[in-house]
Amino acid sequence: MxxxxxxxxxxxxxxxxxxxxxxxxxxxxxxxxxxxxxxxxxxxxxxxxxxxxxxxxxxxxxxxxxxxxxxxxxxxxxxxxxxxxxxxxxxxxxxxxxxxxxxxxxxxxxxxxxxxxxxxxxxxxxxxxxxxxxxxxxxxxxxxxxxxxxxxxxxxxxxxxxxxxxxxxxxxxxxxxxxxxxxxxxxxxxxxxxxxxxxxxxxxxxxxxxxxxxxxxxxxxVEDLRAELRPRLVVRTPDAGTAAETLQGLGVTDLKTSGDTVEGDPGELPVEKFAAALVAADVRIHGFGLERPSLEDAFVALTGEGFDVAE
The missing domain is CATH 3.40.50.300 (P-loop containing nucleotide triphosphate hydrolases)
Structure with a gap:
């Protein structure tokens, strides 16, 4: 017992x-x-x-x-x-x-x-x-x-x-x-x-x-469940193509581009290094930062599906 x-x-x-x-x-x-x-x-x-x-x-x-x-x-x-x-x-x-x-x-x-x-x-x-x-x-x-x-x-x-x-x-x-x-x-x-x-x-x-x-x-x-996912680097810019190439050159993996948003896994490199590299590449930055995963992200990562599914 x-x-x-x-x-x-x-x-x-x-x-x-x-x-x-x-x-x-x-x-x-x-x-x-x-x-x-x-x-x-x-x-x-x-x-x-x-x-x-x-x-x-x-x-x-x-x-x-x-x-x-x-x-x-x-x-x-x-x-x-x-x-x-x-x-x-x-x-x-x-x-x-x-x-x-x-x-x-x-x-x-x-x-x-x-x-x-x-x-x-x-x-x-x-x-x-x-x-x-x-x-x-x-x-x-x-x-x-x-x-x-x-x-x-x-x-x-x-x-x-x-x-x-x-x-x-x-x-x-x-x-x-x-x-x-x-x-x-x-x-x-x-x-x-x-x-x-x-x-x-x-x-x-x-x-x-x-x-x-x-x-x-x-x-x-709940905190441990959410913390198991790594934060994502998210950049909002009209120069999405250049931003993606720059980030890839710095080792960012799992890059995804949607419209004016580029995101990916930053690995262990300090976030300010990415900002400096983007500025040096003349990328116009409208938004920049690390986004913490939500519980929904954790659920999808565990199950591979969203919440609109039935057994």
């Missing part, structure tokens, strides 16, 4: 017909982290989460949540875990508050004496206090998403598992959920959140794992 809140060993799921949705995934989520489970739609993220929570059985491999084997220890483990998986499902003709109270009543570990107060606090945290008495059938998708997060927050959780938590939210709702995730992490909750949005990981997460076509390609801190 390990102290990491989420651990998998060789986790694999094959569906009928031989389709491999998750292929020998080894995960380890650090305690107290905001862990971004990153990949395009169809990459196996939700299937992995369903196995973590014991909702479906793996074909092979093992899962530990909060140091206990799943699904064997689900009665001990799941009361310590809050989850939002594959979108919210509620009683549409009940109010938001009534739905929260019903979900909490189904939790054998919940204290009925504090139920109403906890529901009010959870609704306030997700910005739905004013809609507490409104029937859920009148809620927007974004409001239902926040209500689902409120269900997960009815009790203090050691681990929060969120599958695409900002799905359907407007920009303001997205900011609120991101702030909430950071707040929960600062209180000591480990947050495991899946997403296909790179901005989500860059703005919220401390750690990330990259999934593609059922395989786990990389897991590390």
């Amino acid at each position: 390990t102290s990491a809140p989420v651990v998998t060993h060789g986790l694999t799921k094959r569906f009928h017909g031989g389709q491999v949705a998750v292929d020998a995934v080894d995960l380890e989520v650090p305690a107290g982290s905001v862990f971004g489970f990153l990949g395009p739609n169809g990459s196996g993220k939700t299937t992995t989460i369903r196995m973590l929570l014991g909702l479906i059985a793996p074909t092979s491999g093992a899962v530990e949540l909060l140091g206990e084997p799943m699904p064997k220890a689900h009665l001990r483990v799941l009361p310590r875990v809050g989850a939002l998986v594959e979108g919210p499902a509620f009683y549409p003709f009940w109010t938001g508050q009534a739905n929260l109270l019903r979900f909490d009543a189904a939790d054998r570990t919940a204290d009925p004496k504090t139920r109403k107060a906890r529901a009010g606090e959870a609704l306030e945290r997700v910005g739905l206090s004013n809609a507490a008495g409104k029937k859920v059938r009148a809620y927007s998708l974004g409001m239902r998403q926040r209500l689902a997060i409120a269900v997960a927050l009815m009790q203090r959780r050691e681990l929060l598992v969120l599958d695409e938590p900002t799905n359907g939210l407007d920009p303001q709702g997205t900011r609120e959920v991101r702030h909430l995730i950071k707040e929960l992490a600062s209180d000591g909750t480990t947050v495991f959140t899946s997403t296909h949005l790179l901005a989500e990981v860059e703005q919220v997460c401390t750690h990330a794992a990259v999934m593609s076509r059922g395989k786990l390609l990389r897991q590390s801190t």
Whole structure:
């Protein structure tokens, strides 16, 4: 057993017909982290989460949540875990508050004496206090998403598992959920959140794992993932041809020219050497500098594909 809140060993799921949705995934989520489970739609993220929570059985491999084997220890483990998986499902003709109270009543570990107060606090945290008495059938998708997060927050959780938590939210709702995730992490909750949005990981997460076509390609801190790519030298000039020849002569590799922009891998030569050489070659410089890679660059480098792909 390990102290990491989420651990998998060789986790694999094959569906009928031989389709491999998750292929020998080894995960380890650090305690107290905001862990971004990153990949395009169809990459196996939700299937992995369903196995973590014991909702479906793996074909092979093992899962530990909060140091206990799943699904064997689900009665001990799941009361310590809050989850939002594959979108919210509620009683549409009940109010938001009534739905929260019903979900909490189904939790054998919940204290009925504090139920109403906890529901009010959870609704306030997700910005739905004013809609507490409104029937859920009148809620927007974004409001239902926040209500689902409120269900997960009815009790203090050691681990929060969120599958695409900002799905359907407007920009303001997205900011609120991101702030909430950071707040929960600062209180000591480990947050495991899946997403296909790179901005989500860059703005919220401390750690990330990259999934593609059922395989786990990389897991590390977000900063380490980004830092693995070398910075690119970028020059903007109307003399792109001359600039490219000059840079090539100085050892710049992987040169690419597009319109008035020339870029490439500068290697180890100090950047001021390139500027001096370009000026000496009478290259008119409209823009010059090193550009740090984005998380999207790191993803493309790992997978060879963008985020508009499906499994």
